[in-house]
Amino acid sequence: MNPSSLALPHVAQLHAYTPGLQPTEAGWVKLNTNECPYPPSPRVAEALRREIGEDGASLRLYPNPKSGPLRAAVAKLHGLREENVVIGNGSDDILNLLVRAFVGCRAGSPDPAASSDATTAGSGDPALHQAAGFTLPSYSLYPVLVAIQDGRTDVIEFDRAMRLPLEKIAGSEARAFFLTSPNAPTGVGFANADLERAAASFRGLLVVDEAYAPFARENAVPLLARFPNLVVVRTLSKAYALAGIRVGYALAHPGIIDVLDRVRDSYNVSRLSQAAALAALGDQPYYDGVIAKVCATRDRCVRDLLDRRGWRTYDSQANFIFTEPKDARGATGLDVAKAAYSFLYSRKVLVRHFPSHALTAPFLRISVGTDAEMAALSDSLDAWQKAPVQNA
Amino acid sequence: MNPSSLALPHVAQLHAYTPGLQPTEAGWVKLNTNECPYPPSPRVAEALRREIGEDGASLRLYPNPKSGPLRAAVAKLHGLREENVVIGNGSDDILNLLVRAFVGCRAGSPDPAASSDATTAGSGDPALHQAAGFTLPSYSLYPVLVAIQDGRTDVIEFDRAMRLPLEKIAGSEARAFFLTSPNAPTGVGFANADLERAAASFRGLLVVDEAYAPFARENAVPLLARFPNLVVVRTLSKAYALAGIRVGYALAHPGIIDVLDRVRDSYNVSRLSQAAALAALGDQPYYDGVIAKVCATRDRCVRDLLDRRGWRTYDSQANFIFTEPKDARGATGLDVAKAAYSFLYSRKVLVRHFPSHALTAPFLRISVGTDAEMAALSDSLDAWQKAPVQNA
Numbered sequence: 001m002n003p004s005s006l007a008l009p010h011v012a013q014l015h016a017y018t019p020g021l022q023p024t025e026a027g028w029v030k031l032n033t034n035e036c037p038y039p040p041s042p043r044v045a046e047a048l049r050r051e052i053g054e055d056g057a058s059l060r061l062y063p064n065p066k067s068g069p070l071r072a073a074v075a076k077l078h079g080l081r082e083e084n085v086v087i088g089n090g091s092d093d094i095l096n097l098l099v100r101a102f103v104g105c106r107a108g109s110p111d112p113a114a115s116s117d118a119t120t121a122g123s124g125d126p127a128l129h130q131a132a133g134f135t136l137p138s139y140s141l142y143p144v145l146v147a148i149q150d151g152r153t154d155v156i157e158f159d160r161a162m163r164l165p166l167e168k169i170a171g172s173e174a175r176a177f178f179l180t181s182p183n184a185p186t187g188v189g190f191a192n193a194d195l196e197r198a199a200a201s202f203r204g205l206l207v208v209d210e211a212y213a214p215f216a217r218e219n220a221v222p223l224l225a226r227f228p229n230l231v232v233v234r235t236l237s238k239a240y241a242l243a244g245i246r247v248g249y250a251l252a253h254p255g256i257i258d259v260l261d262r263v264r265d266s267y268n269v270s271r272l273s274q275a276a277a278l279a280a281l282g283d284q285p286y287y288d289g290v291i292a293k294v295c296a297t298r299d300r301c302v303r304d305l306l307d308r309r310g311w312r313t314y315d316s317q318a319n320f321i322f323t324e325p326k327d328a329r330g331a332t333g334l335d336v337a338k339a340a341y342s343f344l345y346s347r348k349v350l351v352r353h354f355p356s357h358a359l360t361a362p363f364l365r366i367s368v369g370t371d372a373e374m375a376a377l378s379d380s381l382d383a384w385q386k387a388p389v390q391n392a
Numbered sequence: 393m394n395p396s397s398l399a400l401p402h403v404a405q406l407h408a409y410t411p412g413l414q415p416t417e418a419g420w421v422k423l424n425t426n427e428c429p430y431p432p433s434p435r436v437a438e439a440l441r442r443e444i445g446e447d448g449a450s451l452r453l454y455p456n457p458k459s460g461p462l463r464a465a466v467a468k469l470h471g472l473r474e475e476n477v478v479i480g481n482g483s484d485d486i487l488n489l490l491v492r493a494f495v496g497c498r499a500g501s502p503d504p505a506a507s508s509d510a511t512t513a514g515s516g517d518p519a520l521h522q523a524a525g526f527t528l529p530s531y532s533l534y535p536v537l538v539a540i541q542d543g544r545t546d547v548i549e550f551d552r553a554m555r556l557p558l559e560k561i562a563g564s565e566a567r568a569f570f571l572t573s574p575n576a577p578t579g580v581g582f583a584n585a586d587l588e589r590a591a592a593s594f595r596g597l598l599v600v601d602e603a604y605a606p607f608a609r610e611n612a613v614p615l616l617a618r619f620p621n622l623v624v625v626r627t628l629s630k631a632y633a634l635a636g637i638r639v640g641y642a643l644a645h646p647g648i649i650d651v652l653d654r655v656r657d658s659y660n661v662s663r664l665s666q667a668a669a670l671a672a673l674g675d676q677p678y679y680d681g682v683i684a685k686v687c688a689t690r691d692r693c694v695r696d697l698l699d700r701r702g703w704r705t706y707d708s709q710a711n712f713i714f715t716e717p718k719d720a721r722g723a724t725g726l727d728v729a730k731a732a733y734s735f736l737y738s739r740k741v742l743v744r745h746f747p748s749h750a751l752t753a754p755f756l757r758i759s760v761g762t763d764a765e766m767a768a769l770s771d772s773l774d775a776w777q778k779a780p781v782q783n784a
Contacts, residue, residue, distance in 0.1 A: 059432055059633070102398060243453055
């Protein structure tokens with residue numbers, strides 16, 4: 001007997017999310033998972049040492065189940081109230097809670113024809129499906145989270161211009177729409193004027209996943225007061241240089257926060273993660289400096305890719321760059337991107353390639369590292385462009 | 393518009409799990425959430441300081457997505473292989489993954505009459521419902537996790553003797569049965585001979601939640617090799633004195649582990665939690681000493697409650713005691729237990745009362761603290777028994 005046959009049929013068929021490679025050996029120029037190239041605020045290490053004390057005695061006790069002081073700090077940072085905030089074990093935890101609370105399983109979804117049956121269609125707008133909407137490309141975790149719940153998806157494709165498909169979002173009958181802004185993996189930022197139109201026209205919950213917003217010119221937080229159907233999701237993994245501690249949060253109407261708190265695990269954030277996050281949020285001047293450095297490096301690299309190499313490169317408002325490599329013959333496409341990826345890999349420069357969609361396959365996503373790391377990347381790209389083209 | 397109306401109907405009606413109180417001010421004798429009264433191994437604080445380093449630079453990087461070294465250490469500890477182990481953000485994370493992977497939503501469950509329809513009943517035994525079974529009383533998180541998924545439950549009640557209802561478990565058509573062993577909140581341990589009969593006769597997945605097994609005379613790990621439908625769940629929150637770091641794990645057939653890995657968040661366990669857990673597991677002699685002390689204090693307190701006070705008290709194989717307070721007039725029951733709880737609370741001694749079930753309402757659950765804490769508890773119980781009975 002293989003006991004996995006006891007699993008739900010849709011679970012047995014799941015394809016898990018594929019995280020970027022996390023090499024354990026040293027020597028890599030790691031530009032593949034959008035981590036911050038600089039260490040976190042020195043206050044983080046101090047706060048952790050304080051929490052650990054001499055013998056780690058406080059660790060025998062459960063953490064604050066509401067992450068209370070951290071909620072208060074997040075609320076203060078954004079000019080909101082504690083009841084507008086919920087803390088997650090990374091923003092992935094928050095996205096997971098949103099899917100579980102708002103997107104039904106397939107079997108539970110009403111037939112579109114029978115969608116007026118309020119007993120199965122949910123207590124909200126009966127015309128809304130129990131589906132999750134998102135754009136393609138965007139953060140590839142969304143479809144995985146929906147598949148785990150056996151939910152339905154409503155996918156809206158970008159075209160190459162990557163402009164927000166406002167009419168299609170307005171017409172979506174999804175119960176929750178997940179919008180990555182700035183988008184991943186393109187780095188394209190959306191104007192608040194557009195996000196506002198999306199929030200006003202879409203009848204379901206609009207989740208703006210702002211993992212990269214600290215690197216952008218605008219963010220959706222000021223819109224929260226006017227749109228009760230808006231949720232803003234943030235993480236400390238990118239701009240706060242704390243991917244290792246797993247802290248993210250959602251900002252929303254208290255009614256949404258209350259729902260997420262009911263689905264959330266009581267002790268989802270460890271004592272050490274709460275202490276580290278609290279210390280980081282208390283040192284905004286340090287992070288202003290980090291963000292300024294990352295953005296300066298990013299903008300310089302984008303110019304180099306555009307002007308010197310002539311590679312199609314999106315205007316990035318994130319801490320990564322999405323660029324279309326051209327080989328020595330001036331060719332682009334899936335195979336060229338693959339070849340560039342492999343060449344970089346062979347020189348221990350790790351970037352990310354998303355081969356499964358036509359809009360992403362010819363591109364590479366390159367996290368913004370230190371100036372030294374970006375110089376190493378540039379040298380490797382020079383060498384690749386000079387190398388003879390290998391025909392498959 | 394209250395946007396919570398967009399939530400799924402069953403989510404809008406959820407009652408969240410109620411964790412025990414976690415007072416933030418000092419001065420409490422905290423015997424309410426079964427934390428370890430002793431600090432973790434000194435190696436934990438050392439390992440954390442090493443991971444943090446001078447400036448916390450490693451925290452900018454994502455954790456090992458499989459908790460690889462920790463998996464290997466857990467496997468070695470139990471004489472198993474890495475593919476038999478999955479690590480969770482606390483054992484609650486593991487329980488949640490099990491419910492999501494094996495228990496369907498209500499709408500997705502087939503009618504019992506139509507249960508031979510394999511397309512909706514899952515790929516396993518078509519006679520099994522997509523329901524979660526558990527005993528009452530047991531860990532009160534199970535029904536909450538099932539309710540979040542809008543799943544069905546198959547509840548088997550104990551009688552006051554708290555013997556394992558083997559025939560009823562064998563006859564259960566639940567797809568997964570959750571058995572807390574030693575049981576919570578009674579502390580009653582189940583013999584491996586009985587667990588073996590349960591695993592052999594039950595057709596679904598038998599999840600033995602061994603949060604308290606390090607304090608027991610037997611545990612189900614040796615049965616894993618013979619029963620592919622058996623899952624053993626452990627936590628570092630109790631015996632390892634690490635409730636604050638949120639690490640638990642499951643031991644099972646590789647087919648089950650593979651399923652849980654697909655549903656699990658890629659980065660569910662932080663770098664610091666992985667480092668702390670790894671250090672703790674490496675210091676078994678320290679924890680043997682902690683466990684011996686806790687068991688000695690427990691057994692002495694149980695004898696005192698039974699022999700000196702004459703209170704009905706279950707034989708505990710856990711790090712807590714379930715006892716039925718008798719007031720000055722020799723009365724027992726819900727009101728007496730409530731009065732004892734309140735009296736203790738007024739003296740800043742915190743214990744746990746579960747008033748909602750007839751089998752638990754007359755009892756209090758008291759975590760085993762240090763000898764000094766148990767002496768403070770005993771003094772307060774003496775004072776309560778001498779105090780005039782207050783009629784409601």
